[in-house]
Amino acid sequence: MHAKAADRLLHHYSNHARVLPWRAPPGQARQEPYKVWLSEVMLQQTTVATVTPRFLRFLERWPTVDALAAASDEEILAEWAGLGYYARARNLISCARVIAERGGFPGSEAELRQLPGLGAYTAAAVAAIAFGADAVPIDTNVERVVARVFGLTDRAEVTEAARTWWPAGRAGDFAQACMDLGASICRPRQPLCQSCPLKDDCRAAKLGTAHAFPARKLKKARPHRFGLAWWIRQGDHVWLTRRPAQGLLGGMAALPGPEWGDERPSANPLAIHRHGFTHFTLDLMLVPRTEPTEEGWWQALKGLADAGLPTLYRRAIECALAAEREPRLAA
């Protein structure tokens, strides 16, 4: 039954595959590993709609992994600005340099796994999609489809079932077929079972409880933190600095200020910007100062888009400028 279900899904994929700039059409020549790897890193925690234009810009600037490896950290981090999860960008830089140094991507899942920042999923995705290896990349879409088709709630069982289901020799296409099905038909809420090529094979659909698979994880409450950012403005310029290379937003352009903490500092802020990170929320208090106190540069306000600021600081600056215009709305 499951071999036939796999055939049905591949057939559906050959007619309905999403056209994406990092993809080769179904059944055709494999995609370059550089494009697969770059897209997979960008797509972690980020939507296809957001990634598509950013991927194309990256590729235009750095068409090969060697070109990316030769670029400076600052250029790459600035191009990454706004995509969030900046550890990905730093791993991307380290990984590109290792690959350039060794003369290209390794072709096996095990060797890919040794590269900086390549987790189990990305290594399996590059191995399957770019090298045609029989690897099984399980992202959230794939996990949901497999959990529902087999009626499983346990994660380890889902991984095991996926391994038995994956058709040998078509691992890349099958992974992308599952990803597309999970994104368009087997959606987290209100799956479109009547339009699904797997409706006659799917255990969850037969039970009428697709929404119950996979089992939901309980969300932990996010802790709350506080930070100070110095708002140093002279006319049409604002003083920016660069964050330390290690740690959250490492190496990114930023407003200056001390390390964040768990206690609310006593300060008289011009404005407070609240930002949600994956693991905590932050109240960033923007406090005016007259002179720079640490290394940095004067950034023209009209050139902020080119400063490579992550979303936190871009929004915080917007917040400070709005508060200056309308002090009543501040903090």
Ligand code: SF4
């Ligand atoms: S039949 Fe429904 S639950 Fe099963 S794979 Fe298709 S869309 Fe998902």
